[in-house]
Every structure is written in structure tokens, then in C-alpha cells.
Amino acid sequence: MSKFSHISDVHLGSLNRRLREINVQSFVNALETSKNENVDFIIISGDLFDNPYPDISSIRKAIKKMKELRETGISIYAIPGSHDYSINNSSIFDLLESAGLFENVFKYKIENEKITLRPTINKKCNAYIYGISARKRGLEEDYFRLLNGYENADGFRIFVFHSAITELARTTKYFGTEIPVSLVPRDMDYYAGGHIHKKIVKEYDHMKFFYPGPLFGADLTDLEDFARGSERGFFIVEFDSKILNYKFIKNDRYIPLLMNIDVDGVDSLSAYKKVIDEVENFNVKDKIVLLKIWGELISGKTTDINKIKIRDKLMNMGALDVEISFNVTVRKTEKYYNFELTNEEISKNVFRENLSKMKFEREFLDGDKGVSLAMDLKAILSRDQGENEKKDDYIKRIRDDVFKRLGIENDN
Numbered sequence: 001m002s003k004f005s006h007i008s009d010v011h012l013g014s015l016n017r018r019l020r021e022i023n024v025q026s027f028v029n030a031l032e033t034s035k036n037e038n039v040d041f042i043i044i045s046g047d048l049f050d051n052p053y054p055d056i057s058s059i060r061k062a063i064k065k066m067k068e069l070r071e072t073g074i075s076i077y078a079i080p081g082s083h084d085y086s087i088n089n090s091s092i093f094d095l096l097e098s099a100g101l102f103e104n105v106f107k108y109k110i111e112n113e114k115i116t117l118r119p120t121i122n123k124k125c126n127a128y129i130y131g132i133s134a135r136k137r138g139l140e141e142d143y144f145r146l147l148n149g150y151e152n153a154d155g156f157r158i159f160v161f162h163s164a165i166t167e168l169a170r171t172t173k174y175f176g177t178e179i180p181v182s183l184v185p186r187d188m189d190y191y192a193g194g195h196i197h198k199k200i201v202k203e204y205d206h207m208k209f210f211y212p213g214p215l216f217g218a219d220l221t222d223l224e225d226f227a228r229g230s231e232r233g234f235f236i237v238e239f240d241s242k243i244l245n246y247k248f249i250k251n252d253r254y255i256p257l258l259m260n261i262d263v264d265g266v267d268s269l270s271a272y273k274k275v276i277d278e279v280e281n282f283n284v285k286d287k288i289v290l291l292k293i294w295g296e297l298i299s300g301k302t303t304d305i306n307k308i309k310i311r312d313k314l315m316n317m318g319a320l321d322v323e324i325s326f327n328v329t330v331r332k333t334e335k336y337y338n339f340e341l342t343n344e345e346i347s348k349n350v351f352r353e354n355l356s357k358m359k360f361e362r363e364f365l366d367g368d369k370g371v372s373l374a375m376d377l378k379a380i381l382s383r384d385q386g387e388n389e390k391k392d393d394y395i396k397r398i399r400d401d402v403f404k405r406l407g408i409e410n411d412n
């Protein structure tokens, strides 16, 4: 029996300094656990780094740990993801690969303008690892479309990729690319997915797909999902010629604490007092605090809600880190909510006033043209889904209309 770890979307180098350390520590812990579990190798399905050129000092510990694993004979196989890919092979990924820290498993030969994938072989386990690198903005779709299969091998076959798959792991981004499952090579024993920041295990037409999602989180949205109960961690898989067993190793050391404080309908000073009072009800010791403050104040200034003091208070209560997301406005009575104006006129006024504060190079965004563009887009985006219309068709219709109005070619 052999064993491997499957880790993805670590995004080393992301987030602010304190959270970045925790993210790096999560990766170091995952490698340590893998070593203690005696895995034979490790698969990383893209976005190991948050960008092609991360701050080296912040990821030093991660690199040291990878080196330590290599020295104990544990191979690391990886592909670049959409974040750490670089077009001219000059990223930290390329650098560390050429230093022998891990192996890039996107290997292929080109014949008649088609790609045939070649395996990276782990002899000891009789495992054959194939991969397709991600590119920016989902451009790896081209690789999938050019795919002419893979050099077959008699062993345990792993396919490593970094893409959303339409039928089972969709992207939440409106314009994000998805690969139809029909383009994914068949008859692999394990499909090691990345890019979707969510743990997914799904079988589709005898293909077993595994997305571990991030170990901790790449941004505040990920951390909020984590706080709301999304599991974070990685897979450990046992196999011989087939999968024998797998488990998800949870990272639950630093589950963030989400605080939602609504300051709607009060004046700014009462709002500030409300926040200061409410945070006291939480036990924040050693917690990452995600504080969301939102609402429409009836009067005062939003700056009366002193974020620095709120943050200091929580840090003094023992919080590990505090991230405040602030969505507070002050009610505007006279200008826009004049009852003699129609909704349309109010919208126009709002657009006109805001556009006048900005400068555009393109004429069609400026002045009256900008207002009429904004009005048209508002109209398109407020259209409802037709009764018998499928969601995908609805999204496509809206998207097509938006593109048309903006005069952009829609190549989706």
C-alpha cells in the first residue's frame, strides 16, 4: 500500500502579516502531518503561492519545510495555478522547481498541433502523475481543447489540474472559465483538483474528483467562509492500483470568529457606542476576529465610528488579529429622496453626481453618455429570470446584453 497527500490553493504570501504567518504555519503543519503519516509523496494542485513574486521572507519557513521533506525522500509534485503561473517561467514556482524542491508534472509532447500528456513516474509506488498547468484567467482551457489523451501506463494514475469543472465544481465568478467534464482525460484513478476554494469530493461518471480547497484561506472571503463552517484542510489517500481509503485532515486550529454588528437607523455616536458595547459579549482570546459593521446612519459622520479604537479594544481583549469590514453610510434626505422625482430621475441624479467626481479617458464613460450607459446597464442588470428560463441561459443573456452595450466582444 502507498500513500500521498493532496494539498491545494495554499496561497503562500497572501493576506496581511499576521494572517500570512498563520497561513504559512498551516502549510508547515500539513507537511509535518504528512511526514508523520509516512506519505510517499505530496501533490499540490496549483496556487501554492499567492502571486509569482511573493515576499521571500514571509515564505521562508514553508520553503525550509519542503526542503526537509525532500531530504527525507518524500517527493512533491505540483502544477502552477492561476495565481503563481508566469508566462515567461520566471516565477517563484519556476525558481524553486529548477532548484529541485518539487517537480512540475505538466509534461507533454506536441504532435500535429495536439498535446499528449506524459507522466511523471513515482517508481516506488507505481504511480503515474499527469498534470495540466493553469494559466491566467482560465486560459488553460486551450490546453484542454488541444488535448489528445495521455501516454497510458499500467499503474495508479493521478490527474492534477487547476480548474473549475462545469458539471461538478463551478466557479462562483461570473466571468470565470469552466472546463466541461467532456474535455477531462478519462480513466484516471484520482482527479486532484485545485482552484475552487472549497472542499469537494464528487464522483462523476466513474471519475473520482477531489478538491481540498485552501488550507486556511487566501483572502477575507475565504476566511469568512471558514468562520461560517466551511472545512479547511487536505487529503491523505491510501492506494495500491486503486484508491483504498482517503481522509480529510482538518485544519481547525485557527477558525476565525465572525461578528456582525448592525448600526442601521442610529446616529454615528450611538453607533460607535453600540459597537464598543457589543464586542464585549464575545470571547476573542486567541481568535482571528472578522468584524463586519454595516448600516445607514441617520446622522453624524462615519468617521465617528473609530475603527482604530475598536481594533485596539479587541486586541487588548486578546484577539490574534482583527479585520474590520466597514459598510456604513449616512442617510441623505433632501437631495435624492425628493418625492417629486421619479425613480428614474433619482437614479440619474445619483449617477450624474458620482460620475462628475471621476475622470475618464474614454469619452463614452463621461458626462451624459456615462449617465445613459449607467442607466442602460442598471436596466439590463435588473431584468428578471424568465419563468421557463434556465439559470445558465439567464446569466448568458444578461452577460451578452451587458457586453453588447459595452461594445465588447464576448468570447465566452
Ligand SMILES: [Mn+2]
Residues within 6 Å of the ligand: 009, 047, 081, 083, 195, 196, 197, 218
Ligand atoms: Mn486559488
